[in-house]
Amino acid sequence: MCFWPQKTKCLNQEGPDAENNLPVMSLGRRDGTVAPVSLQSASSVLQSKDLIRCLPPHLSMYILGRLDQKSLNACAAVNSCWAFLAKEVKRELTCQSSVRDNIRVLQGLCPRGAISNYAKTVDVTIPQLNEEGDVIAEQGDKLGSETKEDNLQAAYRDLKTETIQLEERNVFCGSYNIRVLMDQPDRSRVIHYSGGNVVAIGSADRKVRLLRISGMEEMSPGMLEKKEVSPVLSGHAGSIRALFLHEEKGFVLSAGFDLSIRCWDIYSGACVKIFNGHCGTITCLDLHEEQFVSGARDGMVKVWNLRSGKCLRTLKHSSALWAVKMDGTRVVSGSQRGLVKVWCAGTGTLIKTLEGHQGPVKCLAFDQWHLVTGSTDGYVLGWSMLGELKRCLIAFRHPKEIQALEFLYLRVISGCADGNIRIFNYLTGSCLKVLMANGRGNPISSFCVAGNRMVINSPASLLLFQFEDVRWNYTLDTDREMVGKKNQPAGTSCGTPLHLQQTPGHHLSQRHQLALEMQNTDQLMRVSVPFETKKLWLKLKNSLHGPVVRSSIPAPSAVRPKTYPSRRDNEFRLLTGRQKEEQEAAAAAQYQARLAKLTQEQERASKKAWLRKIKGLPVDSFTEEGKTPAPELGHNTFI
Structure with missing residues (x-):
């Protein structure tokens, strides 16, 4: 059962495809925000093929929200309806990002992975003092000669500084x-x-x-x-x-x-x-x-x-x-x-x-x-x-x-x-x-x-x-474990979906894990997924859809993505139309190669059998015609 928002406007189709008179929302959101009805096309053909347009807006936005930034921008160019949804998704992601930043502050900037026994003697910048005990101003701009600054160097940018050695430890981190x-x-x-x-x-x-x-x-x-x-x-x-x-x-x-x-x-x-x-x-x-x-x-x-x-x-x-x-x-x-x-x-x-x-x-x-x-x-x-x-x-x-x-x-x-x-x-x-x-x-x-x-x-x-009592380790390079983006093999996307970026060390949500899995499996989710419609011919006697009875009611049809199951490494995966064509072409090339190899082997076997026949040697024992039928190509050669 589907409950539509109060501000939903339904567009009923007319004509032979009247069975598709499903309530089509005017892109209403859960909070009552309604998109212009003009964003929807009156074409029944497009509506029957465009799943994003037919779904409730919050589901459509949920689907688009799982795309990365590049794919989301590409979706905005499909039509005005998709552009409106993409704009709303971006606005929602911006709000979510702001909320996450506030939550990170409330949770202590999401600290994870501190090394409890880290210790090191480090160089610390301090300002130089003159004989009176005052800081000394620097002549000229030091920023031009430095490519990278830490916080203290940036604070001392216009002062003369020196470096001292101080000891740092990750106290109370165990x-x-x-x-x-x-x-x-x-x-x-x-x-x-x-x-x-x-x-x-x-x-x-x-x-x-x-x-x-x-x-x-x-x-x-x-x-x-x-x-x-x-x-x-x-x-x-x-x-x-x-x-x-x-x-x-x-x-x-x-x-x-x-x-x-x-x-x-x-x-x-x-x-x-x-x-x-x-x-x-x-x-x-x-x-x-x-x-x-x-x-x-x-x-x-x-x-x-x-x-x-x-x-x-x-x-x-x-x-x-x-x-x-x-x-x-x-x-x-x-x-x-x-x-x-x-x-x-x-x-x-x-x-x-x-x-x-x-x-x-x-x-x-x-x-x-x-x-x-x-x-x-x-x-x-x-x-x-x-x-x-x-x-x-x-x-x-x-x-x-x-x-x-x-x-x-x-x-x-x-x-x-x-x-x-x-x-x-x-x-x-x-x-x-x-x-x-x-x-x-x-x-x-x-x-x-x-x-x-x-x-x-x-x-x-x-x-x-x-x-706990800690034995400090002065050989470590960093004060915290590097948890976050792991090394990925070449060819896989290392980008994280826009609304799933998280700080290192946090547990990934189910949505994040699913998005990463989809990225690591040849980027199955693209700008849009093509759909195909197939009519269902029911083999029932005395049915309205039989060949004898004429009816104005169209036959039932199934709308599904143009993806095809393929078995690889004992697992099924979905292929787009282009991937299916590439796979079929590869399979045809492999078949032709195997056929050519088989033909060459048959020719060599026929040649050897013909030489043995000339010499008066038995051919059956060589070709084992009694056990395995000889290929047609070999018999034709003998003739």
Whole structure:
């Protein structure tokens, strides 16, 4: 049963072919779009042979959509009806391509085939600095002498550069086990992990709890682990918003809504020091040796001495702070307005202000050479830490806001609000791996990375990812497996149908597999498939279609493609008319060759038999006429 759209117009045929009065659509689409009726021809002859015109438009478009771009363009030249269908197919394919691009972003750029033990020492371009520490402008155009540039070279195109060697590794791209540390929903939970056996946890209950991580041999995968270490650290007057745990030295820093920073002894539970000075909720902490830095909603970044408890420097922003990091020489902070500032840790001098984010900067990470920042605008931006260079070097797109960042071995590890953790190659921008933190789609609130462990905090649970120990292989050429187009033998088409192009590594759909099979079998699908009509003569007595009875009703006929089954390699295949003619010609040539060979053999046999007859030798034993009849050509020769 066929249901036609409401806007379908039927063209009924008149005359002797009235049995073909099937409803012919005016190229209506499922969404109600109707093509002009003028595109259809009123010729009953064409309509009886043109299957594309007789089918419902969505089926016709489905058939044409399986063609490649070249064949689709050729179909548009058949007639106005085909041209309209081809135009609609192209428009639909464009929409599908746009949707696929968005899906690729949502799925993490479709990363597949990352080599988990890849490692290499690579040459990385960095800008040269003068004696004052500023970048040096390049005289002339460097693009004219370079044929290929990577992202960093393109960013440094008008600067003097030099090359350094850095080590890159595909960290966190291997297999891993998951441990559930806490399965209690808590949107206010904050954590910190420094790589030992304890995780510090703070929340709105104003307490800091220490959770012990058991050894991997003590637990089975997926087992719920909750082993709280006493004592519970209590003393804050408000919810805790920032933590920093240093297990080796036996202390933890906590800060939050009560505007104070407290240093706790994790073994005795005593509050060792209290740091006061902020006028707003403290949102972030970071520690380096004997100094630590804090950022708050009051727009101030403060550098503290851990032992003396004094504030060494105060660095000011014009909006609230959400992320702050420091090393021995620099302090980097990200604010509500999307600005990132780089300060000198020793003097408190502002080195540069980086602008590029369209939302608050929630997280950041850096090393001696490079800086990465994440924002609620869904982008991770890469910058240079050298000199006063303020140019964005590379951008990593995400579907939602960025909540956590790490930068290790030229790999950017980002935690997104879509519930996924992505590992990017900083040099190329490609996504190597996507880790799904939970199956519920809960956002990543934060994560901490130490060694081969990753502690992930989400509003629903607290997880531990324990990755396998990796022996790094420095002999590999690429950081990911080349999966995609495989080598094809000569003569086969390597082009993929327009609407079936996919990224490397993705599983092919059934339509894609069928299209590839059709391409690899001598390109059976061409611009159009010819059809033939044959009348069916029914051998029934007293039938309307018998030779005696005259009827105005035409005899039934069968319409089918002009393709012919051919058996090759124990399989049947369909041949077009031209292929059938070529096959018949080849078969005729082969038959003629075999006939000529047989004739020559018969002539040679007759000649030998005639010589034996002259010599008086028996001919029957030679030609074996008693067992096998002699060929006519031989008998004629004897006569």
